[in-house]
Amino acid sequence: xxxxxxxxxxxxxxxxxxxxxxxxxxxxxxxxxxxxxxxxxxxxxxxxxxxxxxxxxxxxxxxxxxxxxxxxxxxxxxxxxxxxx
Numbered sequence: 001x002x003x004x005x006x007x008x009x010x011x012x013x014x015x016x017x018x019x020x021x022x023x024x025x026x027x028x029x030x031x032x033x034x035x036x037x038x039x040x041x042x043x044x045x046x047x048x049x050x051x052x053x054x055x056x057x058x059x060x061x062x063x064x065x066x067x068x069x070x071x072x073x074x075x076x077x078x079x080x081x082x083x084x085x
Contacts, residue, residue, distance in 0.1 A: 003028040006036060 004017075006029055009016055020027055020041055027039040040048075064070065071079070 001026055001028055005029075006031045009039075010059055 002025055004012075004027055005018060009029055016027060016039070019025075020039060024041050024044055026044075028035055029037045029039055
């Protein structure tokens with residue numbers, strides 16, 4: 001992963017963005033020698049957000065199973081039929 005100082009980002013934003021879009025490699029932005037932010041390509045960020053929502057949905061489903069909040073396939077199909085009609 002590439003790292004850049006915030007002052008370098010200010011001076012060379014166009015170049016850093018061009019490199020980011022070409023390589024899709026995140027850039028760690030540092031401020032006073034400490035990590036301050038990550039700069040990521042828009043498509044990569046949106047993909048990560050979709051993946052995160054999917055994983056959160058799976059985790060909710062697993063918690064529901066552990067808590068016994070489940071229905072039979074027949075009941076689920078009946079509920080879906082009501083929603084679809």
